[in-house]
Structures are given as C-alpha cells and as structure tokens.
Ligand SMILES: NC(=O)c1ccc[n+]([C@@H]2O[C@H](COP(=O)([O-])OP(=O)(O)OC[C@H]3O[C@@H](n4cnc5c(N)ncnc54)[C@H](O)[C@@H]3O)[C@@H](O)[C@H]2O)c1
C-alpha cells in the first residue's frame with residue numbers, strides 16, 4: 001500500500017493507494033466512524049463498486065445509508081445539491097459523521113460541497129472511481145456545482161479526511177472516460193515535469209490499454225504532485241495552485257458551450273484547452289511551435305482532441321471569451337492565463353489581452 005499525506009496542519013489527511021483497496025475500505029473507515037453510520041453518495045454507474053464498499057463496511061461493523069444520483073456533469077447542479085443536503089439532513093448526519101463520495105469528479109465535487117455546507121461543514125471521504133478523480137479531483141478540497149453562469153462558480157474549499165484509491169475499479173470505466181482522465185495526468189507533465197511528459201509519451205498507450213502497472217505509476221505520480229501543490233497553496237492564493245488550471249480557462253469555456261453535456265466531457269475539454277494554451281503560447285513567441293506540435297501530437301496519439309476544431313465546438317472567439325469572463329481567476333478586468341515557455345514550463349501570465357485571445361480563437365476555427 002502507498003500512503004501519502006496532504007500536509008495541511010490540523011487538516012492533514014492520508015491518501016491510501018492500493019489495488020483491491022475498495023474491498024478493504026471498511027478497515028480504514030471503521031476507526032473514523034467510531035460506531036456511527038456513514039452516508040454514501042454515488043451515481044448509477046458505480047453500482048457494482050457500491051456493493052463491494054458496503055460489504056466491506058458491513059464486515060467492519062459500519063452501517064451505511066445510500067443515495068444514488070443520475071450520472072453526468074448535469075448532476076453538479078443546484079437541484080442535486082439540494083437532494084444531497086436533504087438526504088443527509090433526513091438521516092440526521094452530524095458534523096462529526098462521515099459522508100462518502102463514491103464516484104468520479106462529478107460526485108466528488110457535488111458531495112464535497114454538500115459536506116462543506118451541511119451544518120457548516122461535516123467530514124467527508126473521497127473514494128474516486130474514475131482515473132480523473134483518482135489523479136486529480138479527489139485530492140485538494142475544491143468542491144463545486146455548475147450554474148447557468150458557468151462552471152464550478154458556486155463552491156467551497158473543503159478537504160476530505162481520507163482518500164481511498166483502488167486502481168482496479170478503473171477496470172469497469174468506459175474507454176472514453178479513461179482517456180479523458182488521462183488528460184489530467186499529462187497535465188502534470190506539461191505544468192512543471194517534462195520528464196513525466198516523456199514518461200507519458202512512452203507509457204500512455206499502455207495505461208489506456210489497461211496495464212495496471214502503468215496506471216499505478218501514473219496515479220502515484222499525479223497524486224504526489226497534487227498533494228505537494230495543494231499543501232503549498234491550499235486556497236489558490238500564491239499562484240502555485242493556479243498552475244493546476246492549465247488548459248482550464250479554454251476548457252471550461254468549451255464545456256459551457258457544450259452545455260455540460262456528454263458532447264465534450266471535462267478531460268477532453270482540458271486536452272483541447274492545453275493544446276490551445278500551447279498554440280497561443282507559440283503564437284505569442286513564448287514557446288516553440290515544436291513544443292505546441294508535440295503536445296497536440298500526444299493528444300492525437302491517445303485519442304484526445306488536439307485543437308479547437310477537434311473539440312467539436314464551433315463557437316466564435318467572442319462567444320468563448322464571454323464564457324471566460326466568468327473565470328474565477330478574473331480580477332479587476334484582467335484574466336490571468338496559464339501559458340507555457342515550453343513543456344514543463346507553465347506560468348501564470350497576467351498580461352494577456354482578451355481581444356487577442358478572441359482573434360486567436362477565430363483563427364483556430
Ligand atoms: N475538484 C477538483 O479538483 C476537480 C479536478 C478535476 C476535475 N473536476 C471535476 O470533475 C468532473 C469530471 O469528473 P469525471 O471525469 O470523473 O466525470 P464523472 O464523475 O462524470 O464520471 C465519468 C463517468 O464515468 C462513470 N463512472 C465513474 N466511475 C466508474 C467506474 N469505475 N466504472 C464505470 N463507470 C464509472 C460515471 O457514472 C460517469 O458516467 C468535472 O465536473 C470537473 O469539473 C474537479
């Protein structure tokens with residue numbers, strides 16, 4: 001078993017990673033539950049994993065109650081937030097009780113936010129079941145729902161007390177979802193770890209083909225990077241955590257334009273967004289065209305969208321930039337962008353002119 005700690009002082013928490021861990025989750029949760037029942041929220045597509053989790057909790061003497069939600073990005077909504085809160089209130093969940101988010105980033109973000117506001121904060125546990133959630137969303141405490149104004153605009157920082165990662169649960173994940181999660185894996189290489197990008201170029205195909213060893217390496221590497229960044233800048237105030245937003249300003253605009261439908265899912269939007277961030281960086285002379293081409297080539301090699309055209313979103317530059325004006329990084333009329341001086345050399349650029357981004361996007365159509 002690999003154990004990592006997110007070093008956040010009194011709110012530090014462990015991340016446990018081990019193939020087969022879900023079937024032993026009860027052993028890790030029972031000492032926290034201290035005889036109290038736990039609430040589990042998941043979506044319809046993880047029914048088999050829910051059965052494994054509940055059997056393990058039962059065996060460890062922990063009673064559980066379950067809420068099953070519809071799958072998909074549309075579930076990160078006001079109405080499902082209300083459903084989660086009402087479920088927890090009806091159960092009489094107290095602040096020291098535990099709510100388990102069993103699922104992908106949608107369930108983690110929604111349930112984490114419910115836990116953040118229930119009685120002003122109750123304890124929650126992340127058991128991520130998608131690659132994206134295992135390498136990114138289950139760690140770091142960003143929780144949110146989407147609204148008609150945009151993505152993740154209502155939310156809170158609320159850290160879990162425990163993260164349990166079982167790479168074997170990815171065996172049931174559809175190939176498209178595995179690929180989308182892989183985009184957030186590669187992101188760590190693009191941000192500040194060029195050697196890891198090289199590892200991805202060499203091992204991405206094996207990971208996507210289901211090789212457990214490649215998956216486990218990628219998860220461990222990504223989680224260690226995320227834990228380090230979150231510990232250094234929990235609330236995204238110093239600029240370090242903002243690096244994790246590489247590709248997201250473009251990506252969230254594309255997701256908004258797709259109306260949070262299955263037409264373009266988050267990881268795919270991030271892949272296209274990273275390609276755009278590198279293409280824009282090359283256009284303004286920050287990085288070489290060869291670097292931008294190399295990023296796009298890796299997306300193509302792994303079946304991810306490598307451009308605006310490949311994302312399937314045909315919106316104008318003006319329309320996409322309008323979505324970007326809701327970005328949480330926007331400050332006093334300026335939108336800092338994650339740009340790159342090369343692969344593994346991402347930085348926050350506060351001098352980008354949105355009119356220029358608009359023209360760039362129009363040129364990409
Ligand atoms: N909080 C953060 O730091 C953070 C980081 C990255 C992404 N996110 C958010 O995460 C969300 C995307 O998460 P996601 O990609 O996990 O999507 P998701 O939660 O929608 O899961 C993808 C699909 O896979 C299904 N599924 C989940 N686990 C499965 C399994 N083991 N077997 C079979 N099917 C399974 C789900 O039902 C869903 O249909 C977005 O809303 C994004 O904004 C948040």
Ligand SMILES: O=C(O)C(=O)C[C@@H](O)[C@H](O)[C@H](O)COP(=O)(O)O
Pocket residue numbers: 136140142144151152184241242244245248328
């Ligand atoms: O943890 C972070 O910080 C991230 O930015 C991780 C992203 O992959 C994730 O999609 C996050 O939800 C985006 O955050 P937002 O602040 O742009 O909503």
Ligand SMILES: [Zn+2]
Pocket residue numbers: 136184248266270
């Ligand atoms: Zn993301």
